[in-house]
Amino acid sequence: MLERHIQLLVTDDAGTEAPAATRDRLKVNFPAGATRRMTTLGLLVGSTLAPLEPSEDNPIVYASGYAESCALEAFLDSFPAPSPTLFQTSIHPSAVQQFMIGRQSPVREFLPLSGSTLLAFHAVRACMLSPAPRVILCGGEEKGTWLLQHGLASDRTFAFAASLGKGRADTSLGRIVIEASDGDAALGLPAFFDMLHKRTPFDGLVAPGWRLILEWR
C-alpha cells in the first residue's frame, strides 16, 4: 500500500467559460504583462499551483493528456510562417513551465506525463514513488476546437494542483492510497479531477491490478 496525505488542494473547472473570459478572470493572479503569451491551460494550471508555493525541492508531477491544444491548433495554422511563440508554448509541458518561468522558480524534479485512461493512476503512482516529503500533483486540460472535432483534444477545460505529504497533519484535507488488487479498470483525468473538485470519496480499481482510495476529512 502506498499512501500520501492531501495537504492543500486547489481546483478550477472552467465549465463552459469562453477562453477570453477565463483569461480575464485569471489574469489578476499574475503580474501585469505576464499573461500575454500564456495559454488558457497555463493560466489555469498556474493559478492552481500558485497558492501551493512550490519550492525547488518539491517534485512536480504534471498530468495532461492533450496539453496545449489551442496553441497546437494556432501553431499549425501559422504555417508557412510558423510562429516561434506558438511552437514553444505548444510543447508539453508548457503550462507548468509558463507559470514557473514567470516566477523564476527552479524545481529539481519535474515529471510531466501524458496518457488517457491510465493517466491519473500513473500520475498518482509517480507521486508515491518519489522519496520527497512533499510532492505537488497537478494537471489539467483545455478544450480544443478543430482538434476536438477529430477526437484529438479535450472537450473540457479544468486544472488542479494538490500538495501531497507523507505524514498526516491536523490540517490534512484527506488521503490518497494506491494498492495492488485483482481486476482491471481505468480512470481518466477528467473523472479524477471531478473527484478532487467535488471532494468525492472513492474506493475502486483504476488500473489493471491497482485500486485507488480517496478519503476526505
Next chain:
Amino acid sequence: MPETPASIRIAAAGCVTPFGNASATHAALLRGECALHALPVRGREGGDAVPLALLPGRDLDETAPPSWMAAVGALVEGLPSGDWGTPSRPVFVTGSNFGVGGLYALRRTGDPAFGVWGAPPTCTEELRRALGWGPNVSILSLACVSAHLGLLEATRLIHAGLAEEALVLSFDFLSPFVTGGFHALKILNSGFPAPYREGATGAIGLGDGAAYAVLSRDRGDWRLEGQSVFNEMHHFTSNRADGSGFSKCLDSVAGSTRGRKVWFKGHGTGTLDAGRMELDAAAKAFPEAPVVGWKGSLGHTLGSCGLVEMAVAIESIRTGSAPGTIGAGGAAMGPGVALAHFPTGPFDGVVCASNAFGGAHACLLLSHA
C-alpha cells in the same frame, strides 16, 4: 544534496539512427561520418535547406501509418522476453513529439487517417496495439530529457518492488511541424552543427532516432549508478547566464565519480551559449574528463537523444573506443573537447547528459557492471 536513486542494471539497450542500429551508428561515428544532409525545411512544401538526418528511405512528409513505425517495430523485435505492458513488466514510452507530424498532415489534407498518430495518448495506443503490449504503458514527455525521466521512473518502480523489469522506449521522428518550429527559432538554419566549436553563430541539426533500454534490478552487463535531473525554469529557450542549472544537475552525480576516471558525453547541439556553459560545468564537476558530443553527426534526436546516445555510449564501452566530437574541428571551446576517438578502457564509466527547453537538465552515470 538530493537523493539519486539506487543503481540499476541495464539488461539490454539498442537504438536506431540513420546509420542503423547501435553498432552501425557507433562504427559510423568512429569513421567521422555525418548523417546530416541539407533538406528543405518543410519537406515537399519546400523552404530553406537545413541539416536533417532522416532514416534511409524516409521523407519528412507524413504517411499513415507513419513511415517510422517499421523502424520502431524492428528496433523492439529483438527485445528479450515478452509480456511487456503487464503489471510486473511495465513500459515507459518517452519522447517529445510522438506523431505530431500527423497533426500537420491532418490539417493540410483533412484526412483523419493521419490524426490518430498526432496526439501522445492516441499515438502510444496505436504503438501499443501494433507491438502487442499490455495496457501498463505510461507516457513521459519533457522535451529532450524525456528519455532520462523514463529511466528514472522505471528505476524507482523496480526498486519499490512494483516491477520485475521495465522497458523504456524513446522515439522522435522529424516532421515539418518540428523542423518548421526550430527553423522559426532561428537555430535550425543553413549552418551545420559544430558542437563545442567557437564561432560567431551557432546552429543545430535535427535527426530521426529511437532507442530502448530494459532495466532490471540484478540482470545485465551495464549499470546506471546515478541519475540526476534539474529544471531551471528561467526561460523557455535559454539558460541562467551563470550556468548554475548545468552544475546543479551534474553535481548530484559527481560525488559518485570521486577518485574515478570518467568521460563525458555531452548534450552539445551546436548552439553557442549552452555549449560553453555545459563545458564549464562538466569541467568543474568532472575535471580532466574528455568531452564528446555526437549531434554534429546524428543531429539532435530530440526526445530520444538521452537513450539513443546512451546506447552508443554502451557500444563505446563494449568495443573499447568512444567516437570523438564530430563537426567541432577548428577552435574548440575548451581543451576538454575530444575531437578524435579515444580508448574507453582507462575509464571507469561515462556521464551522459541531456538538456532541454525550459532549462531542463538530466544526466546519468553509466558503467560496466
Next chain:
Amino acid sequence: MPDPLLARLKQLIVETLHLEDIAPSDIPDDEPLVGGGLSLDSIDALELVVRLEKEFGIKISSSEEAKSALSSVGALASFIRQRADPSRIGA
C-alpha cells in the same frame, strides 16, 4: 520630422506581441528592445522576426543576426532600410 518607418515598426511591435497597455508612442527609438523596459525576451524577438520577414520581404538567418537587428527600434529601421526593397518600406 517623425520617421514613418519608426512609427510603423512600433505599431507592428505592439500588435505582433499583444502588448496590452502599451501604445506605440511609448516605445523609445534607441533603447534595447530585448531586456529593456518593455520586458521583451528572445522569443518575442523571434516572433517579431517572423512578422518582419513577412512584412518587408527580408531574411534574418540566425539568432545572432536577429539579436543585432533588434537591438533597438532605431537599429531595426536601419537594418530594414539596408535589406528591404524600398517599395516594401513605403512612404
